[in-house]
Amino acid sequence: MTSDIWLPIPADEIDGLPSEAATGPRYRFWDGGPDFPADPADCVLYVVPYMKPAAVACRPLPEMRSVRVVQTLSAGIDHVQPGLGTLHSGVRLCNARGVHEASTAELTIALVLASLRDIPGFVRGQEREEWRAGFYPALADKSVLIVGYGSIGAAIEDRLAPFECARVTRVARSARTTARGPVHALPELPALLPDADVVVVSTPLTEDTRGLVDEGFLARMKDGALLVNVARGPVVDTAALLRETQSRRLTAALDVTDPEPLPPGHPLWHAPGVLISPHVGGSTSAFMPRAKRLIADQITRFVAGRTPRNVVHTTP
Template sequence: MTPRYLLPYPPEQIGGLPADLDALVWDGTAEPPAQRELDRVEFYCLPYMRHRAAVALLPRLPALRTVQTLTAGMDDVLPHLPPGVTACNARGLHDASTAELAVALTLASLRGIPGFVRNQADGVWDQSFQSALADRTVLIVGYGSIGAALEQRLIPFECRVERVARSARESAHGPVRALAELPGLLPEADVVVLLTPLTEATRHLADAEFLARMKPGALLVNVARGAVVDTAALLAELESGRLRAALDVTDPEPLPAEHPLWRAPGVLITPHVGGPSSAFLPRALRLLRAQLLRAHEGLPLANVVG
């Protein structure tokens, strides 16, 4: 019996797939297929940005062997996987979009764009000096594929880039330092960009001690996961005016309307939009096509987690 695939896009939209691929289509918005159809599903690609519905379907897939996400992080999926199921993430899919947003958040924060937007609404012309990215030091914490994509976009801005990952290595642009060296690098950075996955080792990585090591006036950019930052510790630094922050992710998330982080001085918040952009769909279809072809031909899957 051929394996059955549960996909968020029709095979004809993905393109380049074998005609005999047995696929069900469910995008997470309507009712799932009938249980008799789900019973044979072995490969399940979770619909993007439909986390609650997507994860809730897992117990209804008794033949499941492989889960493919369209996210790089899987911290919110792995705890729900049945034993023996192979998990594959979407490494590389969000590199362009997330790196682009990290640059946008950095530039907007340094150049005071949020204040200018508020002034525009009030018809206020307030000409003032702002910080430039040129001649600054940017520290990328969690230097993986997104970090490399971010550095590529930073090069034209004439800034210096430092790289930190779990372990030391060489990259195309220079040395990647081990996480153990982070305390000594933080005081020299003007911008610290967080790109680490959320694990028990990185939860509250940016805690009170981490933030205290950052230089006065430095900018913290979080495009990783909200819980990589200790929100209470960050609030204290923002309210004192010592640090600034640009956050695409928060803890908690979604951020409640009454949360003080919304109104903290020196903070720019976007609602976890690093991935969802026009860059998403073509890259998602390419990644899914390649993975489905591997699965259909019995080849080893890419991006296996763990």
């Protein structure tokens, strides 16, 4: 019986993988190129190439008739969801929880601080030899609302702790209580938005969150508030955000955009008070070592017949 495991990283570069043996896995390297490394029908565990579009990530899925686990290397699973309907029943979909939290939270804090303290303005001033002295907003004493309180949202709050924020409010799909305090349910969001100085969006992209940050959401934000999106671009209505930023009522820091990549000439590039980073929340030096550890652990569990970690969906 074949037991191919498709990896987007060469197997000899991953420490701790179970050895290839007569009864063990056979590793196949595929990073999303045009040619498959073997017959997809023989694949039992598929590690999805990182940062590839849905058309690439999903391309082998209809032929993977033996697959039992699909493992993404991203926190989000939206790029593989279009292909899940082609899989047989009982396939476990796992995300990369534990890989991206630290890096994404780091960038979130960097975007917040850079936006509030106008670091882009200082850079432009340096280029023009301008001394831009004055008073600028601080993160200290600000109220922060985190919309999407999963592992990344919690990591963001961890890093907010030293900054002496006045208040951190948490929102998730459903209400619960954590060691840090209550998490509000998504229906409570409209009542919470007007009190927030900084709104951080870190939700997964689902049908419930697509367009969540729409005209009504933005209208409820207080004048001068900062929106930070480290989730997915389509969570935010770009046209609505442009109207608010072009009027200078709100500012924004975006690691993700819709469309993405943001094309040359798009008005978001030059909207006042908008800071854009090119979807690099998880793309840091921390990614590869953590991704390799996750892959090795998941495959070790799979070969031993144990339940994988981070199961976020099982196909019906």
